[in-house]
Amino acid sequence: MASFDDRKREVLEGLASDAKDKSRAGGVDAPIASLINRINLHPQYFTTSSCSGRISIFSESAPDDGAKNVECYTGKKTSKKKGGDWVYVSHDPGLESEVLKCVQEYITTMEDGLLVFRYEPFILAVECRTPAAAQTLVQCAVSAGFRESGISGMGKRNIVGVRCSIRLEVPIVLAGNMLVTEDYLRFLTALANRKMELNRQRTDTFSVKFMDQIASPELQKLSEFKCAMSRQEPSSELPPSELSLYNESEEVSYASGNQDQAEKNFAIDKESKKKLSALKGRQLRLLARLNTFEDQRLLSTGAISAGKTEQNARSSRKDGSVCSSVHAVKDLTTQAKTTSSVYGANSKSDSASLQSDNGSRDTEARLSASNGRRKSDGCSLSAAHLEVRGEPIERLHCWSHSAVQIEINGHHSLLLYGGFGGPDRHARLGNSMVLDCVTGELKCYETSHAPQPRMSHVAVVVSQSMVVIGGRHDPSTCLGDVCVLDLKTSSWHFPEVTGSHFLPRHRHAAARVGDNIYVFGGMNQDSVLGDFYVLNTSSWKWNCVNSRGDTPAPRYSHSLAAIGQKLYLFGGRDAKISYGDLHVFCLETNTWTEQKGLGELSIPRFSHSMTAIDKWLVILGGCPITHHGTDLLFFNVDEMISQRVPLTQASLDVLLVRHTATLLGTRLVVVGGGAACFAFGAKFNVPFLVDLVPYLNRNTSAILTDGVAGFYSTREESSIDRDSSMKGGPSDEFEKRAWILKLDRNNAKTGKDALKQLEWLDQTRKPKVLDGGLHVAFPITEDAALYLQEPGSKGTSLPTRKGLNMESSQKVISNLIASGGEVVEMQLALDTRRPISPSVTLEAGVVKLLQEAGLPQDLIEELPKKWERLGDMAILPAGSLTSSHWRSIGPGLWSFIASSLGSRRIARQAPVAATKTRDSKLQVLYGEDGWVEHRENGILYCFDATKCMFSSGNVSEKLRMASMKCAGETVVDLFAGIGYYTLPFLLKGGAKLVYTCEWNPNAILALRHNLLVNGVESRCVVLEGDNRVTAPKGVAHRVCLGLLPSSEGSWGVAIEALRPEGGILHVHENVKDSNEKEWLDYLVSALVKLSSGLGRDWDIKVFHLERVKWYAPHIRHIVADVHLSQR
The missing domain is CATH 3.40.50.150 (Vaccinia Virus protein VP39)
Structure with missing residues (x-):
């Protein structure tokens, strides 16, 4: 048997000759010629057969006739080949007119036979030198979407088949008669074209991954070997036997194209040669991506399956860009789309800003494969496009803007200010827009005395004002001013700020706690800042925070959020590297603490968004772009565990860089963001919403009382509806009038802590979420209500409590009043204790239902004593509640059982089918379907429990x-x-x-x-x-x-x-x-x-x-x- 090298030499000689091979095309298909060439240049591989994918119409013998002599579609008499003849073949998207024409001509000239419309995807056979090389190639192919790839002949001839299953085969003509309509034939052609496009995307991804994961390391070895040989230094990195296979390699062909030039290149300085080799590798990958990018005409600039961020991309000093690296992100639908290339520039710092620092991709790979402290959540959340009306949606085409929550006419809205972009010529913006997130109406927010346009600033709401700090007006002008927009009068004013000297800056981060705004880092011209300031909005005074502990390194494009009395700083970048560290600042001790071993949270990123909700930090997007770029990352600050949650069910094409993500109730509203793409203009995102309720319900039990910082809500008279209990089920709770302190979620935790210190919290009643999650009602004592409504009046002396003197009490009350709450009298449930066992609750309620329905009490014996839980479904044992009498109670029975068992759906177990597939026969009694999401050992299992x-x-x-x-x-x-x-x-x-x-x-x-x-x-x-x-x-x-x-x-x-x-x-x-x-x-x-x-x-x-x-x-x-x- 010939050796691997002999077989490869024979194949390469055949490809290089002018003679046609035995395939129908006579040679390698043009769409994959460059891929075949790259594989054959690698010393470990050579191709044995291939097809780029094709749309065809094939004529077969009729099922009962056997082979006969027929006329082909040209009308000429011919003897049909064994197996059939081709009527139509295209390796490019099919044309409906040509397909219809070929079928009609076939019908007019044929009396019998079967005509089949087919789409066959890319397929490739590669022989590998070693089993290890074969395994590497299979992994590369599978990660590119060719999941049916595998190895045959292991140990003898290691043949890898690269293939997938996106094929199509439909009979369309039998014995001269059409089996389908012309419209359906057009539909088949369009469907095949879509499959061909998906096939092409996977092929391009495979080509890029082959270069990144397999070919590039070998090219680097080649470069070092030649460099060593030019100096007559021994090298064992690449044997001469393998080097011979690289004659006229891509390195030579892309750089010079001839041996003379290659020899000159080998003689240059070693350091320059390394840089040249790295540049060539990037050029190869860029060319592959650009080819795909132009074919798609920017239809999906931000979408690709399993792409990687390239390093060390070029940049120039053109302001307004976001990204300076070739990159690709995964679309929200999680389906593979086309590759994109995004370049841009901002300043000297920007030129390096999105270069993926060395090791970040390796870090991600290691973290995703390790146990670490990463908790893989597995659930997903829906992202829905926000339909915008009123002003053109192009007014939301911006990045590096700010967005804060306000309330107008009872609707939760976003107030957006500044940024870079706009509907016409892109520039820095100085206008304000209001987006009503209930109706989708977008309108201009008219203000007076507006400050100069800016981008990369920060904005927070304090009381009933929006405070804007810093930003950049143009490439040479950083701003350090403080601008205040009064939300009552819609007018800007500029307070005289005293205290410590605050350097102008942009791309900094800020968070608000009470009347204080904390600011960290940013950029001042070419300097990266690591200073830490606090601005008191009552005195308008800057103070430099004298902190200790694990102080964060200087950085920009990071994030800062407040939860309770702690600040959380994450990510960012300096002039050289990106950060994936999390630093926690305790406001009580002025101490920074760096949290380590945080799993997936440790992956570096910058220009992302981070939002605080309850005990979670919700992180979205950022650079370097990864294939999880559109996933939400939830980080539990109590347990120090991260959970990655994919966004699904939305045909959104987004590039989540320099966007804003603002919490409105339990919905995350994402606006703006994007990148400047060289030669193609700018890419801006469409606004979309993410409902966090499914995740919060699964992972939070105390969301009612733990607040978040950074959001604003106006005061209003409340009409509180009583919570309705499940129909048909008894209630063990009742409500009475009580005094409550209504706080927005922003201040809920601070207010609750103050009430506890003052012993003003009514422990006999339950807190309650109001207004769709925007506010929390805390029950308070009558003394507290009287004092807060009429401080200083008769009978309302300042309380003193154990551990609090008069001065301390006054400070706590001042903090409470500063939280902007409202005292209201309303119906509020008593905190009666539920029975310990759900079975006790279930039995007591069902007994009452049986009495009301006049049914025999012995039916209670059919109630289950135990049950199994799969996700939100409770599964009762077989034989439970099978009597026909239960149907007379109605749906109220099942809703009460679900409530008692803490589930949303009820099902009854049944024996597994005695078949080879062991199908489930479970019966759903209450709920829509059997699809469940069940977590076990930290792993999410999703399946239809009825199947x-x-x-x-x-x-x-x-x-x-x-x-x-x-x-x-x-x-x-x-x-x-x-x-x-x-x-x-x-x-x-x-x-x-x-x-x-x-x-x-x-x-x-x-x-x-x-x-x-x-x-x-x-x-x-x-x-x-x-x-x-x-x-x-x-x-x-x-x-x-x-x-x-x-x-x-x-x-x-x-x-x-x-x-x-x-x-x-x-x-x-x-x-x-x-x-x-x-x-x-x-x-x-x-x-x-x-x-x-x-x-x-x-x-x-x-x-x-x-x-x-x-x-x-x-x-x-x-x-x-x-x-x-x-x-």
């Missing part, structure tokens, strides 16, 4: 698999289901790659979804069908056989999946408790026999037996861990 089985009894085994040390390993899961064990291997165990086999369509749908929402889809290959056919061979370090009652039918498949040197099997089985030893002996003997039959002389030992649960009386679910190794 897919889920056993909570296996939780310990999933946790055990999660604890396996399989970092860097390849795992094969032969019975993947919805990802029961696949997800623990990937998320917790750190597996490098997992091959999953599954044949249940419902489970496959859930599996793919779970891989996506847990962020591990790039490290998993889903193989649909019978594992005895689809399972890979010779690749696995360990194989999981998680099928009950027995996985014996695939033991041989598992052995073949292991690497030649062996590995580990996790074998599941239902075994009678008295027969465990006999079964283990049988397992070992069977595996020895199977391995011998496959030519593998292995030593086989069971090194652990896990008893998972009782499956039935005396039947136990066990797992045997088996080690197989060469003797």
Whole structure:
């Protein structure tokens, strides 16, 4: 058998010759010629066959005729080839007119036969020098979207097939008769064109990833080798045998095109040569992206699947840009779209500002693969486009602006000021706009005595004024002024500010606590600042904060937010590097503390947004751009745990850089942001909303009382509606008139703490959320209400409490009054205690319902004593509430049961179907559908509980698999289901790659979804069908056989999946408790026999037996861990 180099040389000689090959096209398809060339230039690979993807119409023999002599579409008599003839073929998007013409001509000249319309995607076969090289190529292909890629002939000829499943095949003509209409044929053509576009995007992504992940390191080796050779220095980095395969490599062809010029390049200085090599690599990647960018005509400037931020991009001093790096971000729909290139410039600092600092991408990869302290949330939130009316939406096309919350005519609105952009010629803005987030109306906010236009300033609301600090008026003018917009009179004024000298600056960050505005960092011309100031808005006096502890480094484009008596500073950039650190400043001790080991939060970013809500910091966007660029990152400041939550269900094309994200109630309103794209103009975002309620409901129990800082709400008379209890269900709470202190969410925590210190908080009643989450009502005592309404009047002496003297009490009350609350009398529920057990509540309520309905009391025996929970669904045991009498009570029964069990949906368990796919037969009794989002061991499992089985009894085994040390390993899961064990291997165990086999369509749908929402889809290959056919061979370090009652039918498949040197099997089985030893002996003997039959002389030992649960009386679910190794 010829060697790899001999086979590669023969293939390359064939490609270089003028003779046509045996394919229909006679050679490599033009759309992928450059990709084929790049792969063949690599010493580890060469291509054996390929197709760029094509739309075709193929003529086959009729199903019952066999092959006959027919006329082709040209009208000429011809003998049909064995298998059929081509009627139409295009490797470019199909034209409807040509397709219709070819079909009509075929019909007029043919009497029988079958005509099939097809779309076939890109496919590529590559031979690899080593199994390791093959594995690397598969991972690259899978991450680019070719998830059906795999390896065959492992150990002999390592052939990688790069492929995906976006194909189409539809019969359209039979025996001369149209099976579809012309309109449907046009639809098929358009559908095929869309598939071709998706195919092209994946191919381009694969090309870029191949250059980034595989080719670039080899080119660097080549450059260093040639440099060493030019100085006659020995080098072992790249053997001469491999170097010969790089003759006329891309490095030479892109740089000079001839050997003479290459030799001159090799003789230049070593440092210059390294820079030249790095520049060439960037040019190659840029050209690939620009080609895609021009083809799409900027249809999706901010969208790409799994892109990377390039480093060290050029920049110039043109103000108003945001990005100076080639980059790509993932669209909110999470579907792969086209690549984009974004360049820009701002100032000297901007020229480096978006260059991705060395190691940031590696940091992200390490963090995403490690356990760390990252808590993978897995849920997703919907982002909805905000329809704008009134003023043109182009007025919101800006970045580096400010946005604060105000209330106008009872509607929650955003007040936007300044920034760069505008509807006509882009410039710095000095106008104010109001966006009504209820109606979507956008209108100009007319003011008097407006300050000069600016961008990159900060704005916060204090009392009923918006305070603007600093910014940049033009490239040479930084501002350090303080401008105040009175929201009552709509007029600007400029207070005389005293105190410490405050340097002019832009791209700084600010947060408000009470009457104080804290400002950190920013830029002053070319200087990066690290100073820390506080502005008191009562005295209009600056003070430099004398802080101690882990003081943050100087930076700009960072974020600052306040929660309670702490400030949180995150991210930013200086002249050289980006930061991913979190610093916490305690206002009580004036001490900075750097928090470390924060998982995904530690990934550097700047020009992002950070919003505080309850105990969470909500971070969105920023640079460097990653493939999670449109995900929200929730950081719990109490537990110091981060959770990444994807945004879905919105066809939004956004580039989340220098935008604003403002909290209105429980909705995050994102406005503006974008980038300047060289040669294409500017890219601006459309406004959109994100409802945070689903996440907050899942992760917060005390959101009613913990406030956030930085938001404003006007005072108004409140009409508070009493909370309605569930219809048909009894209530154990009642309401009476009570005094409350109504505070906006901004000041809720500060106000609550003050009330507790003064002992003014009425502990017998419950706090209540008002106005859709914008305000919180705290119950207060009558003394407190009287004092706050009429301070100083008779009978309202200043209270003194334990631990508080008169002066301290006055200070606490001053802070309370400064929070801007309002005293109101309203209905408020008593804080009666619920029964400890939900079953007690359930039984008491159902007894009352039975009495009211006149039904027999013995029906209470059908009430469940226990139940299972999957997400927000409570699953009752089989046999619960099956009597027909329950139907007479009506839907109120189920709503009350759901309320009592703390769930939103109710279902009844049923035996798993006795089929090969083991489908669930669960019945939903209350709620819309069976789709659940269930968290277990920190992993999110999403599936339709009425179609897919889920056993909570296996939780310990999933946790055990999660604890396996399989970092860097390849795992094969032969019975993947919805990802029961696949997800623990990937998320917790750190597996490098997992091959999953599954044949249940419902489970496959859930599996793919779970891989996506847990962020591990790039490290998993889903193989649909019978594992005895689809399972890979010779690749696995360990194989999981998680099928009950027995996985014996695939033991041989598992052995073949292991690497030649062996590995580990996790074998599941239902075994009678008295027969465990006999079964283990049988397992070992069977595996020895199977391995011998496959030519593998292995030593086989069971090194652990896990008893998972009782499956039935005396039947136990066990797992045997088996080690197989060469003797």
